[in-house]
Amino acid sequence: MLLSLLIILPLLTALAILFCKGLKQVRIVSLIGASAQFIFSFGVLFEYWKERASGNTAQFLFDFNISWFESLHIHYHVGIDGISLAMILLTAFVVIAGILVSWTQETLHQEFFLLLIILSAGAYGYFISLDLFTLFFFLELAVIPKFMLIGIWGSGKKEYSAMKLALMLMAGSALVFVGLMGLYFSTGINGAHSFDLLEISQMHISTSVQNTFFPFAFIGFGIFAALFPFHTWVPDGHSSAPTAASMFLAGISMKLGGYGCLRVATYLMPDAAHRYSPVIILLSTVAIIYGAFATMMQKDLKYINAYSSVSHCGFVLLGIGMLTQTSITGAVLQMVSHGLMTALFFAAIGMIYSRTHTRMTEQLGGLLKVLPFISTVFVIAGLCSLGLPGLSGFVAEVTVFMGSWQNPDQWYRLATILACASIVVTAVYILRAAGKSVMGPIRNRQYDHLTDAHWNERLAAGILVTGIVAIGVAPFWLYDLITPGTEYIIQQVGKAITLK
C-alpha cells in the first residue's frame, strides 16, 4: 500500500489544483505536492535500505497485489526493486524542478500544472507496476498530457510536433500491446493466462513465441526511448515543448521506453533478447553516432540538446543490447544520469530563452557576463553531457563501455569502440555551443540589462545539480541500489543461454 501513495499523492495534488484560483494558489499547491512526493520518494528509499539491511532478499519489495479484473487475470500489482527505485527518484527530481521553472506560467496555468502532475502520476505508476496491464495503462496515460502540453503551450511548429509525438508514441504502444498479448496468451497453464511480471519471468516461454513478440515489445518501447530510426519525434517534440514539458519529456518519458525495453522485453524474453542483440547493438550504435553528428549541425540550443538526447539514449539501448551485468547496470545509470542532465540542460535553455527570446547560438554570446548563474548551470549540464569525471555522465558512460567490452565478440567490441569515439564528437558540439552562447563578448547590447536567475530557478537548478554531482562523486550508493535488480535480469539471460 506504501507504494500506491506514489500514485495517490499526485492525484490528490491534481484534485487540489482543480479547486485553486489564480496562478499563486495553483503553483503553491503544485509545489507542495511535488515536494511531498520528493520527500516521500526518499522515504521509500530509506525504507528500502532498511528492508534490505534487515535481510529481505525478495526481488521486489513492498509487494502489493489485488485483483482488478479477475476473469482476465489482471491485477493491480506493484512493487519495486533497485532499478525502479532509481527511476522513481529520478522522476521526483525532475518533477520538482519542472514545477519550479514553470513558476511564472501565466497562460492557462491551472491546466498546465494539472497536466504536468498527471504526467508525473503516469510515470510513477509505470515504474512501480509489476503487472503488464497496469504498466501498459500508465505508459499510454503519459502520451496525451504531452500532446496537450506541447500543442497548447509550445513554440514554433508546435502543432506538428505535438501530433507527430502523439502518433509515434501511440504507434509504439500499439506495438507494445501486440507484444504483451503474445506474452499473455503464451503463459497458459490450464487456460489461466497471466500478466504478472513475476509469474511470467518464472515460466519458460517458448523460443518461437519469444522470437515473434520480442521485436514488437522492444521496438514499441524503443520508440519511446528514441530507438533509431524511430527517433524522429524527439527533436521536434523537445524543441517545440515548453521548458517544463521538455524536461519531463527527456527526463522522464524517454526513460519509460528504456525501462520497458529492459524490464519487459529483455527480462521476460531473454532468449529473443540474446538472438536480437546484434540488431539492437547495430541500431543503437547508429543512433549514438548519427545523433552526435546531427547535433553538430544544429544551431538551436533546444535542437542541440534534443539530438544529443538521441545519442545519449543510444547508450541506454547499447547497454541493454550488450547483455552483460555491467552494461545493463550502466544502462540504468545512464537513464538516471541522462534524465537529470538533460532536465538541467532544458531548464537552463528555458531560462536563457525567457530572457533573450532566442535560442540560436549565433545570436547569443557572452551570457556568462550578464547571466553568470544560468550560464554556469548551462556549462555544468554540458560538461555532464560530454562525460566529465565527477559528474554523473562519466560514471554512466564508463560503466556502459566497460560492460560492453566484456563481450568477447569482435563485432560487439567494434560497436563499443565506435560508441566510445562518439564522445569526441559530443565534446565538439557541447564545447562549441557553450563557447558560442555563453563565452566571448556580449553580441547583443540589449542583453546588458538581463536579470540573473530568480530563487525558483536557482532552486530548480540546485536540485538537479545536486543529483548530478551526488552520482558523479559517489556513484556507489546508486550502483549498489541497481545491481541486485540487474542480477535477476542477467540470471534470466544466463538461464536462456544455458537452456540452449
Added chain:
Amino acid sequence: MTMIMGIDFLVLMKQEWMVIAILFILLFIKVSGDDWQNENILKLVNILMFINLMTGFFGYRDGILFNEMFKTNHLIVTEKNILSLGTFIISLQSYSWLKNNKQVIEFYLLLLSTLLGMFFMISAGNLLMFYLGLELSSIPLAALANFDLEKRKSGEAAFKFIISSAFASGLLLFGISLVYGTTGTLTLSGISEHLDGSPLQILAFILLISGFGFKISAVPFHLWTADVYEGSPVTVTSYFSVISKGSVLFVFVTVLYTAFKSYAVTWNHILFIISVFTMVTGNLFAIRQNNLKRFLAFSSISQVGFILIGMSGQSQAGTASVVYFILIYTFSNLGAFGVISLVSAYSGKENIEEYRAFYKTNPRLSWVLAISLFSLAGIPPTAGFFGKFFLLMAGAGQGNYLLITIAALNMVVSLYYYLKIIKAIFMDTNENPIDKLLTPPSPKLALIICTTGIILTGFIGYIYEYIYSMSTIF
C-alpha cells in the same frame, strides 16, 4: 398452472410492459387534447424513462415464453438496461432541441416504439420474432430521421435509410427463409442442431451476415451511414449510432454464438475480413470529414470494426467484451453527441473549423467533449481504453495476431483524427468562436452521467466481472 403462466408473462416481459405503459401514457396525453407545456411533457417523459431504467435492475428472472419466441436471461436484461440507459441519456440531451418543437409527443412515441422493437429483437429466440422486432425498430427510425421537417436533408436521410433498410431486411428475410428451408426450424437452438454445411445453408448464412452488416454499417455495407447521420437531427443521429447499432450487435453476437456456433471457423474468417475493411475504411474516411456528424458516423463505423474483432474471440470473453464495450461506447459517443447537439441547437454550427478556440468560451463543455473523444480513441484513464483493450484481447485469444496488429495500428490512425478535433478546440485561434453556452439542467445531467460513466466504468472491475459472469449462457 395458468396463474403461474400469467405471472411469468408479466415478470419476464417487465421491461417491454414498462415501455408499452409509457407509450400509452403519452398516447393518452396526446388524444385527450389537453394543452400540455412542452417542458412539462419533457419532464414527465424523463421521469418515466428513469423509472423504466430502474425497473430493469430489479427482479431478474430467466425464462422462455411462447415456444422460444421470447426468452430472457440476465445477459439479455443487462443488454436492455444498456439500451434503456442510452435512451434515457438521449432523452435528457434532446431537451434544448425539443423544447420549442410542436411534435414532442410524436417524437417520443416513435422513439419508444423503436426501443420496444429492439427489446423484442434482443429477446427473440426465433428468427421470425427477431425479424419482427427489427422491423418495429427500423421503420419508426426512418420517421425519426425525417424529424427536422423544414430541412430537405432530413427527408433525404429518411428516404435513404428506409430504402437501404428495406434492402437489408430483404436480404435477411431471404436468408431466414433459406435457413428454414434447409433446417426446418427457426428457433436459434433448433438451427444449431440441424446445421450440416450444405451449400444452401452457407448461402443463407452469408445473406444473414450481409443483412446484419447493413444494420451495423460494417464495410462494405456502410454506404448509407454518413448521409443518414448527417441529415438527421443530432439527437436522432446519436440514437442511430449508439442504440440502434448496439441492439443489432447484441443480436448478432447471440445469433453467431448460438445458432451458428458450428460455423465458427467460417465466421471467424468472415469477421476477420469485414473487421479489417471496416476499421480501415472508417478511419480513412473519418480523416477527411469536416462535418462533425459525418465525422462521428465514420468514426462509429471504425468502432464497429473493433467490436467485430471482439466478436471473433471465444464465446464468453468475446461476448463479455462486446457488451462491455457497447456500454462504454454508449457513454463516450453520447458524451460527444451531447456537446455537439447543444452547440448545434444554439448556434447551428456543426463543422470542425467552427469549433476552433471552443475552449476559450466553453471550457467545461470542451473538457467533456475531449474526454469523450479520448474514450472513443481508447486512451487511458478513460473507460474506452479498457473497452478496446478487452475487445482486442478477446480477439487475440484466438491467436489471430495479424488482426490484432492491424487493429492496434488502426487505433493510431483513429487517434490522429480525434486529436485533430482536440487541436481545433484547445490550440487553434478563432476570431469568431462559438458563444458561451448556458447548459440547461437536463442536458447537463446527461453530460454528467456520461462523464462519470467514462471515468469510472473502467476502474470498477466489478462491472466487467458481472458482465463476464453472465456471458456463460450460450
